[in-house]
Amino acid sequence: MAAPTAYSLIATDLDGTLLRGDDTLSDRSLAALARVAQAGARHLVVTGRPAPRVRPLLDDLGCTGLAVCGQGAQVYDAGADRLLWSVTLDRELAETALGKIEAEVGEVYAAVDQDGVDGLTLIEPGYLMPHPTLPAVRVERRRDLWERPISKVLLRHPELSDDELAATARSVVGSLATVTMSGPGTVELQPCGVTKATGLALAAERLGLGPEETLAFGDMPNDIPMFDWAARGVAMANAHPELKAVADEVTTTNEDDGVAVVLERLFPGAGRQVPQHVPAQCVPGDASSSAERALFSSQ
DSSP states (O other), X not given: OOOSSXXXXXXXXXXXXXXXXXXXXXXXXXXXXXXXXXXXXXXXXXXXXXXXXXXXXXXXHTOOSEEEEGGGTEEEETTTTEEEEEOOBOHHHHHHXXXXXXXXXXXXXXXXXXXXXXXXXXXXXXOOOSSTTSOOEEOSSGGGGGSSOEEEEEEEOSSSOHHHHHHHHHHHHGGGOEEEEEETTEEEEEOTTOOHHHHHHHHHHHHXXXXXXXXXXXXXXXXXXXXXXXXXXXXXXXXXXXXXXXXXXXXXXXXXXXXXXXXXXXXXXXXXXXXXXXXXXXXXXXXXXXXXXXHHHTO
């Protein structure tokens, strides 16, 4: 059955967007996503969280297909529990970037997400996790952060705001890495050229879908590339001003089921009844082509 709107792919961020503040999905949101699936459209999670931190949420969604994780650096097959694509941040470049940032703003506190489906989040002394519900392992020294390949570096400054830290990082890092801001207390360095849009584009291509058929939801500046790529971008009422400025629409907050509000309008009949099971309408997981792998390796 064809989707009853122009949108056949619904791409949603998680934190501050689809999830409530306590990391849960509302019954209303689950019901709206189920109705979208019944209408023949696909739902794709596009998140800054690394794959190991997304698995429980995908289980809640009944998703056994793909999810875009790590700000687009990972495309994860939930059914097979494996990464189909993965781009790592060169650890020497990451150290160099950190040195340039600290030369401008003084000491920062760093954490890393390790690559792989079993990768850990490591935090150095002084770093405070912005999401206390997410597991992390504290290390003794910064050099311990670089023991295994990483997908990104997370930064915090004891005094500067996220906007100030991100602006300074962008001004000095250059082509060493892509600087993003994905939530309160979350400024990140990721592989140069990799954004949520790169991962979303690859996942959409696997479905035979394109940007003109995609509706995206988000709340932070790291969602801007995804909005630029998609036909329509919807920002949450709690979104960062930079994202609201480029959004086509602003819905209610994540706490007030802003995603469901829009989906109920676009997919008539989407109600608040809780489904017994949310059909898995994620991108099917199969082997990636050499051309797709080349796209990531060129970043």
